[in-house]
Amino acid sequence: MKQDMEDGVSEVLSGVVEDVGHAVSKNINGAELLQELLSAPWLHALLKMYECLLQFQRLTPSPFLPYALGLSHEVLTIIQKSHCPSAEARELHSLLGSPHIQALLSSHDRVAQSDYEPVLPPLPDDLPEDEEAMRIVCLVKNNQPLGATIKRDEETGCIYIARVIHGGLADRSGLLHPGDLLIEVNGNPVAGLEPEQVIHILINSQGTILFKVIPNPAQISTCQKPVYMRAMVDYCPLQDSSIPCPDAGMSFSRGDLLEVVDQTDGQWWQARKLLSATACAGLIPSASMLKSKQREHWWCQPLQVHTCIQPLSLSDDEDNPTHAEDKRIIMEENKEFNFLFPSEEADSDITDGIYLAGFRRSFRLWRRTSFRKRRQSCTSCSPSSNAMSTPYEEVALYQRPLQENHRLIILIGASGVGVNKLRKRLIKLNPSTFQGPVPYTTRPLRPGEQTGKEYHFVTKELFEYMVCNHRFVEYGECKGHLYGTSIDAIDEVLKHGRMCIVDVEPHSIQLLRTRKLKPYVIFIKPPSAERLRQTRKDARIITSYTINRPFTEDDFVELEEASQLMEAKYKQFFDSVLVNDDLQDACMQLCSIIQQAQDEPQWIPVSWGRPE
Numbered sequence: 001m002k003q004d005m006e007d008g009v010s011e012v013l014s015g016v017v018e019d020v021g022h023a024v025s026k027n028i029n030g031a032e033l034l035q036e037l038l039s040a041p042w043l044h045a046l047l048k049m050y051e052c053l054l055q056f057q058r059l060t061p062s063p064f065l066p067y068a069l070g071l072s073h074e075v076l077t078i079i080q081k082s083h084c085p086s087a088e089a090r091e092l093h094s095l096l097g098s099p100h101i102q103a104l105l106s107s108h109d110r111v112a113q114s115d116y117e118p119v120l121p122p123l124p125d126d127l128p129e130d131e132e133a134m135r136i137v138c139l140v141k142n143n144q145p146l147g148a149t150i151k152r153d154e155e156t157g158c159i160y161i162a163r164v165i166h167g168g169l170a171d172r173s174g175l176l177h178p179g180d181l182l183i184e185v186n187g188n189p190v191a192g193l194e195p196e197q198v199i200h201i202l203i204n205s206q207g208t209i210l211f212k213v214i215p216n217p218a219q220i221s222t223c224q225k226p227v228y229m230r231a232m233v234d235y236c237p238l239q240d241s242s243i244p245c246p247d248a249g250m251s252f253s254r255g256d257l258l259e260v261v262d263q264t265d266g267q268w269w270q271a272r273k274l275l276s277a278t279a280c281a282g283l284i285p286s287a288s289m290l291k292s293k294q295r296e297h298w299w300c301q302p303l304q305v306h307t308c309i310q311p312l313s314l315s316d317d318e319d320n321p322t323h324a325e326d327k328r329i330i331m332e333e334n335k336e337f338n339f340l341f342p343s344e345e346a347d348s349d350i351t352d353g354i355y356l357a358g359f360r361r362s363f364r365l366w367r368r369t370s371f372r373k374r375r376q377s378c379t380s381c382s383p384s385s386n387a388m389s390t391p392y393e394e395v396a397l398y399q400r401p402l403q404e405n406h407r408l409i410i411l412i413g414a415s416g417v418g419v420n421k422l423r424k425r426l427i428k429l430n431p432s433t434f435q436g437p438v439p440y441t442t443r444p445l446r447p448g449e450q451t452g453k454e455y456h457f458v459t460k461e462l463f464e465y466m467v468c469n470h471r472f473v474e475y476g477e478c479k480g481h482l483y484g485t486s487i488d489a490i491d492e493v494l495k496h497g498r499m500c501i502v503d504v505e506p507h508s509i510q511l512l513r514t515r516k517l518k519p520y521v522i523f524i525k526p527p528s529a530e531r532l533r534q535t536r537k538d539a540r541i542i543t544s545y546t547i548n549r550p551f552t553e554d555d556f557v558e559l560e561e562a563s564q565l566m567e568a569k570y571k572q573f574f575d576s577v578l579v580n581d582d583l584q585d586a587c588m589q590l591c592s593i594i595q596q597a598q599d600e601p602q603w604i605p606v607s608w609g610r611p612e
């Protein structure tokens with residue numbers, strides 16, 4: 001066969017060369033040129049390649065059977081039915097039955113049967129004369145959003161591609177760009193149509209969608225380096241009337257890490273959530289846009305907790321698909337319309353000479369009595385000044401260099417959740433690694449105490465001087481004496497190469513968020529209601545300087561409420577959340593979280609990484 005083919009090609013070629021030779025002898029115009037051409041080495045090389053390809057085509061493996069999977073099932077059944085299968089048969093059974101082999105055989109059969117989806121339609125023959133200015137884009141509809149929005153030019157009535165969402169189908173095709181003029185969708189001219197009508201055509205299309213567009217001549221390259229940000233506010237596009245296309249929007253909560261992939265538009269950025277499986281980005285308000293929204297929202301609703309726009313939980317939407325569908329159809333003037341495919345559309349108090357409890361006990365009482373007041377004010381509180389000024393905090397991955405001080409570890413939790421217990425356990429476990437700052441007090445030294453050990457004993461004047469100079473992270477009064485945790489005491493621990501563990505009130509986090517301390521915040525959370533009551537049945541709560549009693553039902557309720565409020569208000573500052581269920585487990589988890597915080601790359605505000 002091969003020889004036949006080779007002979008055939010050579011025969012034709014020598015025939016042609018012979019004919020051309022005659023033409024040359026007759027001096028026919030151009031014959032000489034043709035002869036030269038036919039004798040050219042590159043033509044012979046080309047023919048050689050052609051022959052090689054033919055040979056390769058013949059050698060291409062073809063499937064012996066297109067139903068290998070079915071055959072494997074038959075073999076498995078026969079082996080199963082046999083009374084005493086041989087060792088080889090048993091091995092074959094286990095091999096054939098393994099999911100990998102089954103998947104391999106299934107893939108083999110699909111290839112053998114040429115079962116490829118989808119079959120693309122042929123391109124239309126009747127292309128208009130000005131075809132060179134057009135681009136025909138054929139996209140296969142699947143369960144992903146198309147990832148482009150359209151808008152109508154109010155003057156001309158033309159429909160344009162407004163935005164191409166990063167990572168969406170349109171973006172990955174590389175064929176649709178902002179500013180492209182849409183001419184047809186699946187053969188339907190769109191000139192003069194309302195964007196809703198275009199969306200309707202899309203919704204009703206099946207399989208593939210054919211767009212005819214005139215490409216935007218001034219195409220802007222939107223290839224930007226991503227910027228990473230931590231959201232300091234909540235945002236829900238479905239509740240934002242100003243978003244150009246709610247369907248293309250992305251909701252986020254405080255604390256979410258966002259990869260901002262496009263900041264070309266000063267008002268609407270494109271971003272995706274880090275650690276989320278979706279490759280497609282969504283629209284989010286730019287920082288300046290969000291700030292102006294916050295201002296508006298704050299003035300309109302002064303009683304709201306400090307979220308920018310009332311969050312709508314994802315489940316609200318999931319539970320009510322009709323509602324989501326309706327929303328998609330509610331369109332306002334000057335809006336962008338999402339090209340979405342329809343409906344396809346997160347003890348002991350003394351350890352190694354470090355007296356742990358005295359200060360904290362007194363503080364606990366102070367906190368406990370002030371909690372009710374704080375809880376009241378929380379529901380009517382103003383947005384935190386920081387959230388107002390920075391709705392997004394730019395972050396970067398940071399790996400602590402070995403020669404640098406350890407990061408400060410902050411434990412946060414509602415009173416009674418076990419923050420103090422965990423902290424003490426941790427220090428007791430490894431006092432040479434973990435340490436708390438030595439507190440300051442104005443109370444007189446007691447026999448056996450040393451200044452700098454249990455406390456730094458200072459005069460009232462010195463204490464007040466330190467207060468005036470903002471040296472305290474927290475301070476308070478107990479039985480007429482002042483107590484406080486100072487930044488200098490924290491520095492002292494870190495300077496000695498130890499890990500400093502502090503537990504402070506959440507509003508103090510802001511004070512500690514400095515480049516020097518690079519704090520890592522761990523929120524200690526109570527377990528489920530049932531586990532909380534089970535695990536704390538023998539625990540004792542201190543409610544006044546003299547009362548130390550078992551937890552009551554009211555204590556549990558108060559603890560759960562306080563914890564929820566704290567999380568709702570401060571979660572943007574939490575780097576980790578630890579559930580304090582079983583004490584031993586919680587302590588182990590805490591150790592490993594702290595180790596990771598110190599030794600593994602973590603997201604920190606970029607400003608902490610810059611030189612001072």
Ligand SMILES: Nc1ncnc2c1ncn2[C@@H]1O[C@H](COP(=O)(O)OP(=O)(O)OP(=O)(O)O)[C@@H](O)[C@H]1O
Binds near residue numbers: 414418541581
């Ligand atoms: N996981 C746990 N299982 C059982 N008991 C616990 C657990 N964690 C803490 N406790 C107990 O709960 C009580 C309160 O804990 P702890 O004093 O540490 O609370 P706290 O969060 O520091 O509160 P405060 O801020 O009021 O001091 C203590 O008796 C403690 O032993």
